Amino acid sequence: MSTATPLPAYTSYQHVLVSSPGPFVAHVEINRPHKLNAFSQEVWLEFGRVFKQLSDDPDVRAVVLSGAGDRAFTAGLDVQAAAGDGILGESGGDVAKKAKALRSHIEEFQDSIGAMEKCDKPVICVLHGISIGLAIDIACCADIRICASNTRFAVKEVDIGLAADIGTLARLPKLVGSTSWVKDICLTARDFSAQEALSVGFVSQVHEGKEAAVHAGVALATTLADKSPVAVQGTKELLNYGRDNSVAESLRYTRVWNAAAVQGKDFSQALMSGLKKTKPRFEKL
Amino acid sequence: MSTATPLPAYTSYQHVLVSSPGPFVAHVEINRPHKLNAFSQEVWLEFGRVFKQLSDDPDVRAVVLSGAGDRAFTAGLDVQAAAGDGILGESGGDVAKKAKALRSHIEEFQDSIGAMEKCDKPVICVLHGISIGLAIDIACCADIRICASNTRFAVKEVDIGLAADIGTLARLPKLVGSTSWVKDICLTARDFSAQEALSVGFVSQVHEGKEAAVHAGVALATTLADKSPVAVQGTKELLNYGRDNSVAESLRYTRVWNAAAVQGKDFSQALMSGLKKTKPRFEKL
Amino acid sequence: MSTATPLPAYTSYQHVLVSSPGPFVAHVEINRPHKLNAFSQEVWLEFGRVFKQLSDDPDVRAVVLSGAGDRAFTAGLDVQAAAGDGILGESGGDVAKKAKALRSHIEEFQDSIGAMEKCDKPVICVLHGISIGLAIDIACCADIRICASNTRFAVKEVDIGLAADIGTLARLPKLVGSTSWVKDICLTARDFSAQEALSVGFVSQVHEGKEAAVHAGVALATTLADKSPVAVQGTKELLNYGRDNSVAESLRYTRVWNAAAVQGKDFSQALMSGLKKTKPRFEKL
Amino acid sequence: MSTATPLPAYTSYQHVLVSSPGPFVAHVEINRPHKLNAFSQEVWLEFGRVFKQLSDDPDVRAVVLSGAGDRAFTAGLDVQAAAGDGILGESGGDVAKKAKALRSHIEEFQDSIGAMEKCDKPVICVLHGISIGLAIDIACCADIRICASNTRFAVKEVDIGLAADIGTLARLPKLVGSTSWVKDICLTARDFSAQEALSVGFVSQVHEGKEAAVHAGVALATTLADKSPVAVQGTKELLNYGRDNSVAESLRYTRVWNAAAVQGKDFSQALMSGLKKTKPRFEKL
Amino acid sequence: MSTATPLPAYTSYQHVLVSSPGPFVAHVEINRPHKLNAFSQEVWLEFGRVFKQLSDDPDVRAVVLSGAGDRAFTAGLDVQAAAGDGILGESGGDVAKKAKALRSHIEEFQDSIGAMEKCDKPVICVLHGISIGLAIDIACCADIRICASNTRFAVKEVDIGLAADIGTLARLPKLVGSTSWVKDICLTARDFSAQEALSVGFVSQVHEGKEAAVHAGVALATTLADKSPVAVQGTKELLNYGRDNSVAESLRYTRVWNAAAVQGKDFSQALMSGLKKTKPRFEKL
């Protein structure tokens, strides 16, 4: 269990702890350390809800995500719980009917994890210890990835007879440079290290141990929280838009986006502060 | 000429040798070593047919591709043969008529090479020695690229007055991280080394000499052939789909794909083996 | 001020100097060194016009871009001039009306900088010294990026309260391999060095000092200018097309493109020269 | 107020009445007749929830939508309520902050209305009386449109100084054949009649008066509810997919969809009944 | 059985008869009248091959398709033969394995029928008598649809427990103006008449009886065969391209296409004939 003090507005969550290590920064911890932070359906529904709330919370400008405890960011799906939910393993019955249930189930799961990508505020994912299966799906939804040197990564799904379906296969190839590497780790399900993750660009920082990594994540979040929320959130939106659209379409969307954004006070504020060499203060968005 | 024993079902090919270095693994060798494995039309039509057959063959779960002989993976298009086919060099005549013939010719060529990408089974391409021009088009259709330390790579087409049209320009920028590098090698047609290919992520392993590289390719293929074919082939399909589609579209396609796939026996088999710590056996797909 | 001799056809420009360091090579210098080569509206309109002219000029086959003077490639937008243009900082008035003016203004700015990407000839961008804000938007439109070891890079827009809108957010993630890195530098607006730019693949060469970098850029341009213009320009077009389209669409476009291109004389010329081991000469395109 | 008996599972709704005029058929009525069935935020949130519930309800296979009362299907947005919500009319304040609130507000509104399109079961929209503004946005989300001869249609938004933003402009041009007509009615905001709606293909049936139209809608829904749910819901999904995708992509998605669907019992059931000339019975999906 | 004289180059087909009712015109007849021209796998494979051959045959410039005999264009899938092929009805076995077989089977079927759309020459489909199920999939691949007044149309698949998967759902909504009508006929599987098909724009001519309709189809084909093949085939290609692409992309593709096409002799020939008021003759393409 994490020992951080929960933010008052986020005390109702059971499996996710939200604290605030600094102004406008929220730290989300997956909080089932005795289960290696594995995800049952209850956990992922909460995960989706917390990021929806953070997205709308004007007191939050940047988010750090980590796992509670020393052993794991997350060991992925809680397979036993999943079996109990009756989705996995259940065989027989009408194939078309089961297909409908599965599509619906996978969509709910994808939407819950994807809520982190949709969150208006930038999310820094700090990986550490066991970080396999769903851990990669989650990390792929973050904006910036940092890890501890002891992180053990794996896209594990092939080893349970399954093509990963919560987002890794859709997002990972767009996050790193080498498709040959992506296919290698996705098809073999082999472990890879923090150093390998850094060298292929999956993470952009490696720190000695979880504590140092979380510290670095919080420091980076603090930097982002200090800047214009209009600029930071607009930058996240436009980068995410660009991933899925042509350059011409992105430029068009950008024009329409900024036509409102630059009429906000943040822009004139920041501009003026820049000329006067003072530190700007930005209002809540 | 390769001295491997051809697989019985694949003995009719003239320019391509298919052997089986292990259970469920096929090794395809481009087999014109006296011509540096250069491709005439006859060769590329065979190349397309062999990968179509491998795609449908339930006894094959992973494929390794290399060139026969010590000197070359392939030196690319067999220019003399191409001239003889009357496609290249032939000038004059009606421009529109010739344009139609050329479109049709290029499409057949693209389809033949692209059959490797469409092959349901993962393909590991082992490059070695001379690997220029068409060699890059071919390598770009593989899932994982490995090479020998003596490989001499080049996107050579500009030097014969031509923009590469069999796939390199469409696929390469999506396989590696640096567009500046891609444009450099495509516009200058300069050679690049195994080490450079590794550092930009074009290949994911370099081995000392062809033999070691082929050996590593076979070992990797053996690993893949040992896993659930449903999971492995689904992972290949979803990664390839993701390359050409937005994340939202990929997630939708994934849901529909897995709604059938996870109802197969591989999934429950693998899951149960995981819990029981036994080695699963997967039926032919 | 640059001391190069301007090309006769390009003497009318005020803020951009165009010289020719070798046959078929043009060297464009942003020429406001006393303002750190900052861009006012007048400058970017000229910038757009000069690349339109270079695109159509049969005497130019490759272009090098750098900044004049020792201190900066460009310090980006000339904020004071922009304020004078009445676009920035001006608040109040009808929001919808101002939004229309802003969209139109941003589009003109995007089109001017984007003219470099649309230029039929390959452009090698040589960055040096201060290269922040708009410098990155510009560099992203080039084909190949080279820099001096003293280059100071930053995607600076967030620090003036703004999501970058002239192209960096649309293009940069498609130019380099690590999205985690892209989001880091775009959200933090921090400086990064030549070495970091090289390691993530943003630039493909680093040289000791501006002079050496420009020299390398000119050498590379000379290499390109020596090759078949049909092949070089077709390669640029097809690579740019591929960035924004699926592989299947790219292959289709490629067939149609080459159906005309390979009927040109460059192809038979280059082919024959290859067989005869002579150096081909290519006519103006 | 409608006098139909509400379905037990749907009695908690305040502004929407759901009854069942026949086996597996649900009839949804917008139920604020004293306000001409105008939509406040509370209404549209309910509207979204009811269609989400219908989508998941195995006892429903087809849906009819109409307005309660004789005067209107709906007069559109409840402008007074909207003003009270503080979204409309509120001027001043920070432009960027207000833009963020507006984007979020419009998205919630779009999602609520769009829930009808996402509903797995086919929806037949029966328009009658006043059917303006939001009425068209809603109708565009239905699968089949029927209307009473007294229907008064208008895309009214331009007359309140606004481009319609809940879906009409995105969907209408894809529902009918003449863009010249679409732009005419969207730009002029003029009324059009049931007959005009029929002749351009916006509705596919016109009936004398509301009662006859609702009756026809229910009859059509009963026909659909009698058929294989797997076939009907798959047909809706594939037609909607096709609207937004190329033919090649649709064919690919179709293959993957039907690979599970035709393994269901509905298919063998229907096939056998066809051969035996008996009436098939389909299980709940 | 049709009594037309088969074209020499097409005598090897078993189920498809190809004759030539005029210069450069081919008439294809589906030739299983005793089975209401129903399609077994053997028939659709032949269908695909014949259109591939017609596409490449320089002696053919326009194609007419009809059914042999008086009763049917085609009654669609030969359900009994399909059952015998072991694809349909076969239940049980591994779901994932069967899904793979089904995807592959549907793809082969789609490709065979789609060969008519891909055929370079325009195809005029003449529908008559029973024209249900697969008949609509086929008709949707034609360029121009004509029918006899006695035609009985139906998108019949829902009635055999299936979403149509050979192309109707992907293409039909892009061929006619009213989506409300499309969903009506696809979801209800009801019959519709020649007159209804005309009024919604599915067919563009109705003639009294099969003979008159075929006659009109041949006359139209003769008109097309008389025109420049470069212009006619280019027009077909660009219209088909446009269906699946944005206007901007279509304009770009058009420029590249015509850059070769207008250099052909057809263009100068036709232009000159226009000025001289003579009848142009076009060479084989």
Place this chain on the structure above:
Amino acid sequence: MSTATPLPAYTSYQHVLVSSPGPFVAHVEINRPHKLNAFSQEVWLEFGRVFKQLSDDPDVRAVVLSGAGDRAFTAGLDVQAAAGDGILGESGGDVAKKAKALRSHIEEFQDSIGAMEKCDKPVICVLHGISIGLAIDIACCADIRICASNTRFAVKEVDIGLAADIGTLARLPKLVGSTSWVKDICLTARDFSAQEALSVGFVSQVHEGKEAAVHAGVALATTLADKSPVAVQGTKELLNYGRDNSVAESLRYTRVWNAAAVQGKDFSQALMSGLKKTKPRFEKL
């Protein structure tokens, strides 16, 4: 020659006359009646420039386009002038070089005509008399099409040995409901009448004679000019965006667009006027 009084700001045009038949309405006439308003390069460059100017002119809110004189809207390309420009008919020379010139030439032509579609203000195209070839390309760029009963339409390009390349093939199928009809008229190049154009939805009004048609066009333009420019121009933009994008993408773009637009005064103005039943006045945009 038209006898209307030219608008002062538009007197410099040679081949295009711009007058103002009412407040905020511009009437553009193609003004070469002695040449049946045929287009030379000079004419289409002017055509592009005039619509660019109208787009930016705050005194114009709606545009009517017609031809000067009684005989023709336009007879299309001025073939003799085109021959003189050396683009058409010129054969021989290097194919690749000519292809480049042709691509560039077609692009300039497409851009000039397309400027009408890009014009921010709605354009009503009034066709009359001879309206063939380029007339259709132009009409397809308008928002609303009206015609005189004597109009003679034809997509004439096939008869001069050419696939239409200025926009008809890209836009027409997206403007009307029946693809069978579109392919008929594009492949046969046959004439079609005002009545036929109306029945397929290409035009939305037919009037007896040119004068009545122009009068109706002006009346419609006057209606549009009376409404909120923010609403009208936003509606045009969003409808055009929707044509080329999926519904989900359109809804997203719409949210961002309206987030600025509804903060303008037009919206509160129109809303208040609606409640007070007064006539709103809108400021220049």
